[in-house]
Amino acid sequence: MRIDLHAHSTASDGTLTPAGLVAAGAEAGLDVLAITDHDTTAGWAPAGEARPAGLALVRGAELSCRWYGRSPAIPLHLLAYLFDPTAPALVAELARVRGSREERARRTVERLRADGVDVTWDEVRGYAAGGTVGRPHVALALIRAGLVADTDEAFEDRWLGERYRLPKEDTDVFAAVRLVREAGGVPVFAHPRATKRGTVVPDSLIVELAAAGLFGLEADHEAHSPAEREHVRGLAAELGLVVTGSSDFHGSHKQVKLGAFTTEPAAFEAIVAAASGVPVLGP
């Protein structure tokens, strides 16, 4: 069984449509694929309709969260699997965060234009193809304008990483764990040691989150070194959390391929058994 529990489509910042993503999952030889767009379930229906017969589809999302136990608050990502997409409190929170993400992208474009950079809101919005507009779409405009070579360079300090970095509102991570659980979903901390993405949270927070209902930790991820993967595994074992591995596939924005990292069947089965929001679609 090849199980990849973290992938993005054009419903957030991936380059493949939801239908293209499930087709690519089957082509990559996966048995199970999760669609986990940022703060949205917009890709669920088209992915479900296009699902190839041999592929099981896990419907999920990756929630933009923050831990307010430090100042400034530390951003982090929470994967949420198989939750009820109509649960009112969760739906409202996702909409609020998407609005903030889009507002940040809009203000970023304004600031770039004020500095004479040749990008427009219409262009940036066009790259989102109807999904939520975010900084990766601003990055595509910078690439098109010939100012940076690729997405990584667009997120360096002199561009979106620092100089044109604006704040956005995220979900308090404890509230996110609670909302996902209340919606019958299963919360898993995404790439908890991904140091390149900013300050890493202390293990003591993960201990608190486990007590609050966190179900698992994503250990095998391209942003983790082998030592970090081992550290996360050890922590999960100590706290009785499941361990996942996944590609965090974004299509051609990033190099990583579907199935580059995978999850053990026992961990997948534990996630499915703990969920009560929606079922896994497929065989």
Ligand SMILES: [Zn+2]
């Ligand atoms: Zn993430």
Ligand SMILES: [Zn+2]
């Ligand atoms: Zn992701």
